[in-house]
Amino acid sequence: MEATFRALSKHGYKDLRMRDIGEEMDLTRQVIHYHFDGKYDLLSSFLEHIIDQYEGSVVVECDADPRTELRARIDQCLFGPEFEQFGHWDRMKVYHELYTQAQNDGDHREVFNEHYDRIRGSIVEVVEDGIEKGVFRDVDAERMGQLITDVIHSARGRRISLGHEDAPEEARKAMDEFVLDSLERTE
Amino acid sequence: MEATFRALSKHGYKDLRMRDIGEEMDLTRQVIHYHFDGKYDLLSSFLEHIIDQYEGSVVVECDADPRTELRARIDQCLFGPEFEQFGHWDRMKVYHELYTQAQNDGDHREVFNEHYDRIRGSIVEVVEDGIEKGVFRDVDAERMGQLITDVIHSARGRRISLGHEDAPEEARKAMDEFVLDSLERTE
Numbered sequence: 001m002e003a004t005f006r007a008l009s010k011h012g013y014k015d016l017r018m019r020d021i022g023e024e025m026d027l028t029r030q031v032i033h034y035h036f037d038g039k040y041d042l043l044s045s046f047l048e049h050i051i052d053q054y055e056g057s058v059v060v061e062c063d064a065d066p067r068t069e070l071r072a073r074i075d076q077c078l079f080g081p082e083f084e085q086f087g088h089w090d091r092m093k094v095y096h097e098l099y100t101q102a103q104n105d106g107d108h109r110e111v112f113n114e115h116y117d118r119i120r121g122s123i124v125e126v127v128e129d130g131i132e133k134g135v136f137r138d139v140d141a142e143r144m145g146q147l148i149t150d151v152i153h154s155a156r157g158r159r160i161s162l163g164h165e166d167a168p169e170e171a172r173k174a175m176d177e178f179v180l181d182s183l184e185r186t187e
Numbered sequence: 188m189e190a191t192f193r194a195l196s197k198h199g200y201k202d203l204r205m206r207d208i209g210e211e212m213d214l215t216r217q218v219i220h221y222h223f224d225g226k227y228d229l230l231s232s233f234l235e236h237i238i239d240q241y242e243g244s245v246v247v248e249c250d251a252d253p254r255t256e257l258r259a260r261i262d263q264c265l266f267g268p269e270f271e272q273f274g275h276w277d278r279m280k281v282y283h284e285l286y287t288q289a290q291n292d293g294d295h296r297e298v299f300n301e302h303y304d305r306i307r308g309s310i311v312e313v314v315e316d317g318i319e320k321g322v323f324r325d326v327d328a329e330r331m332g333q334l335i336t337d338v339i340h341s342a343r344g345r346r347i348s349l350g351h352e353d354a355p356e357e358a359r360k361a362m363d364e365f366v367l368d369s370l371e372r373t374e
Contacts, residue, residue, distance in 0.1 A: 012291065014201040093290060100287040102348045103280060104199065113349050140364070147338065147361040150345070154337035157344070161289045162300050174334040177327070182369045 003027075004046045009090060013043070013097050044107060047098055050091050051115045066130030067184060073123060074175065077152045078168040089160070096160050120145040127183075136183050144183065151175055190214075191233045196277060200230070200284050231294060234285055237278050238302045253317030254371060260310060261362065264339045265355040276347070283347050307332040314370075323370050331370065338362055 003025035011020050018029045018039050036042040057080065064072070080088055102109040124145035130136035155171030158164045190212035198207050205216045205226050223229040244263065251259070267275055289296040311332035317323035342358030345351045 097287055097290075099348050100284055100344070103284075109349060116345075116349060143357070143361045144365065146357060147365055150338050150341035150358060150361075151334065153344070154341040157287070157340070158303075158337070161286050162296060162303060170330070170333060171337060174330045174337075178331065178334055178366050178369065182365065 001046055001049045004042060005050075005090070005094065008043075008046070008094050013094070013101060016043075018042070043098070044111070046094075047108060047111055050095060051111065054091070054095075055115070055118060066126050066133060066135055067180075070123070070126045070130065070180070073126060074148060074152065074172065077119065077149075078155060078172060092156055093160055096157055116149070120149045123148050130183075137185060139183065144179075147179065148175065151179075188233055188236045191229060192237075192277070192281065195230075195233070195281050200281070200288060203230075205229070230285070231298070234282075234295060234298055237282060238298065241278070241282075242302070242305060253313050253320060253322055254367075257310070257313045257317065257367070260313060261335060261339065261359065264306065264336075265342060265359060279343055280347055283344055303336070307336045310335050317370075324372060326370065331366075334366065335362065338366075 003021050006024045007020040008016055011017070016039065018032055021042065022029050022032055032042065036045065057076065098108060099112055102112050120142075124141045127136060127139070127141040127144050131138055131141065151171050151174070155167040158167040164170075190208050193211045194203055194207040198204070203226065205219055208229065209216050209219055219229065223232065244267065285295060286299055289299050307329075311328045314323060314326070314328040314331050318325055318328065338358050338361070342354040345354040351357075
């Protein structure tokens with residue numbers, strides 16, 4: 001997976017050859033073909049790998065206040081996680097490229113859809129918890145989860161595609177000011 | 188431009204050959220090369236063409252109420268415009284693919300950045316106008332413009348990449364409920 005990541009970062013998705021991945025790990029194409037049924041199969045495994053890492057990284061204390069937990073989850077999606085060999089933005093570059101390609105790829109589309117449902121679901125859960133505890137006003141939690149995940153996705157995409165380094169930080173401020181503040185207005 | 192569009196829709200950005208464009212318009216590669224300095228130059232012209240069409244299509248009555256104008260602009264970015272030979276979503280598929288590729292392309296990045304500034308700017312202008320007229324509360328208009336354009340971009344991307352046909356409609360509802368309602372709360 002590390003070798004795939006390095007090769008993808010260097011060559012991009014469309015231009016990637018199995019040979020490039022082999023070169024990154026001192027293995028021949030034959031050995032990789034023994035484990036994966038071609039480039040596409042390997043890329044699909046890679047996509048699931050980065051999604052697993054990404055989803056597994058959100059650690060929030062069990063007894064956190066819903067307000068704290070919601071912000072922690074948003075920050076994790078916007079900025080983190082930084083771990084292992086490759087950073088959040090290196091991973092996100094590949095992620096966003098495969099996401100756009102998913103318009104022509106039923107299998108990847110399914111992987112992204114399941115991931116989307118889980119990420120949005122985790123936001124919806126915190127919002128519902130906050131409504132139940134009376135710290136959030138009574139809103140359509142599904143729609144709120146959708147709005148927040150949409151903003152997160154766009155901000156990451158702007159940083160990557162347009163080079164707006166401050167996009168995640170600015171998106172957080174916009175959500176704080178225009179969305180979360182009014183969510184916490186329970187009177 | 189029409190031939191380029193048809194060829195792009197069939198073959199995708201990375202796999203597109205000048206020959207494919209020629210086939211769409213019964214011209215030889217040589218004739219196209221006479222007018223454009225290669226595939227890249229032609230694609231850049233095409234990108235500017237769809238952006239011009241897109242931006243030129245937003246027609247709002249001069250004396251419209253800022254609330255009406257803001258919603259008209261949002262709807263135009265989310266749903267329209269449908270005109271000429273190719274529809275909004277056909278155009279947006281190419282647009283979103285080139286947007287993601289812009290991470291590796293300084294010239295296209297610049298074109299997208301200028302477009303982003305104009306689209307966000309047109310939203311900012313309406314928000315400022317509404318604040319001045321006292322129909323919107325006093326917010327950071329730049330940040331509000333950024334939030335709205337981010338949501339629009341994500342919703343279009345979800346429809347294209349994940350197949351969420353209702354994403355633009357759902358995004359509009361979320362913005363209405365969680366963003367615009369509180370913007371119009373001036374008491």
